[in-house]
Amino acid sequence: MPAFCRDCLTTFDNAPRRCPACGRPRIASHPELFSLSIAHMDCDAFYASVEKRDNPDLASKPVIIGGGRRGVVSTACYVARVRGVKSAMPMFQALKLCPEAVVVRPRMDEYVKASAAIRKMMQELTPAIEPLSLDEAFLDMTGTTALHGAPPAVMLARLVKRMKEDLGLTGSIGLSHNKFLAKVASDLDKPRGFSVIGKAETHQFLKDKPIGLIWGVGSVAQGALEKAGIRTFADLLRWERQDLSARFGSMGDRLWHLARGEDRRRVSAHAPVKSISNETTFFEDTSDTDVLDGHIWRLAEKVSDRAKARDLAGRVVTLKLKR
Structure with a gap:
């Protein structure tokens, strides 16, 4: 079965338990590993990871990105997630679950810089990149094996390896035969995951x-x-x-x-965008202005994130409220 080491990128015809070249156990193997070319790369807890990278004192601490003690959680690191903290959760509830968490206000300029550096690395692999937000994108690596001298799977592992070494950020890769399954795969083994869904097993x-x-x-x-x-x-x-x-x-x-596992959408770097939006539905009615303000802020940041990922600016902002 085709395999390679995700640490030293050595390839094998049969998957060993540990890499004979570097001795590490992070081996990726799959019958279709070297024939699939549609990928989704998703950074791991991106905002929180940038904060931890820039402030080493936060490295082992639970970190929540949000608007202070009031409002809602924008995102949280994995240490906080283990304690039950989730995106869109009211901040007071998150702090009950994880009272020792460090709450950090977002620094969008720094996140944009990190995203641009990652995008530059992606562009060295393929021009077919479709960004979804600052921290995730689809890549079509079809036909790049001859160019790089290695199959797409190995080059994608090299991408996240460079992200860690050069930028101090980690990401997870989903590899499959279409966009839908590639995105599903990238969520299967986070953080620092590399998951494959082949045609035969779909x-x-x-x-x-x-x-x-x-x-x-x-x-x-x-x-x-x-x-x-x-x-x-x-x-x-x-x-x-x-x-x-x-x-x-x-x-x-x-x-x-x-x-049926069918998705004919192409990975398109220039797909026309008519609008960018984000919404949420509450499980129960609320008139708490702090919570509502926090959600509006969080949703606005998501829309801004997606616009920046595509180098777009908007002229009209619409707030939709259903009661």
Whole structure:
């Protein structure tokens, strides 16, 4: 089975338990490892990682990025996440779970600088880069093996290795045969993960997974699907394409394809963007102005993050409120 060492990048025909070249155990192996070329790179707790890099005193401490003691959590490092802290959580609740956490206000200028440095490294691998935000992007490495003298998997491992060595930041790689599965794969083994979903295993991998795995299916859409008895990919497979489309519109047709692991979207560096948005749904009504203000700030930062990743500026800002 094709394999390579994620530390020294030595390749093998059969996966050893430890790399014979450097002795380390971080071996990536998969039957399709050297034939897949669509990847998703996602930095690990990006904002918090930049803060820890720039302030070594924070290295072992739980760090929360947010707007002070009031408001909500923007993101948190993995030390804080182990304690139950999550994005969008009210700050008072996060501090109850992790009272020793260090709360840091975001420094967007520093995050933009770090993102630009990572993007420059990506551009050395392929021009086909589709940024999603400052800390994540799709890469299409098709046809680059001859250029680099190594398959895409090895070059992607080299990318995150350089990120760690040169920038002090880590990332996780998802490698597959389309964008949907590459993004799913990048979340399977964070932080510092390298996960592969091959063509041959796609249906077996997906069938028992919850529909919440689909990027873009939020709590409202998930609730509508569950009302229709759709909780897993296996449930989706039982529906006819026309019935899903009739019930859920364009989302239904997309779900029919994704249930089968099909995603024909290309990785495009120049895909037209008509709008950039972010929204959230509360599980219960709230009139707490600190919480509402915190959420508006957090969502605005996400929109700003995505715009900066694509070098875009906006002229119109719309706030949508449903009651």
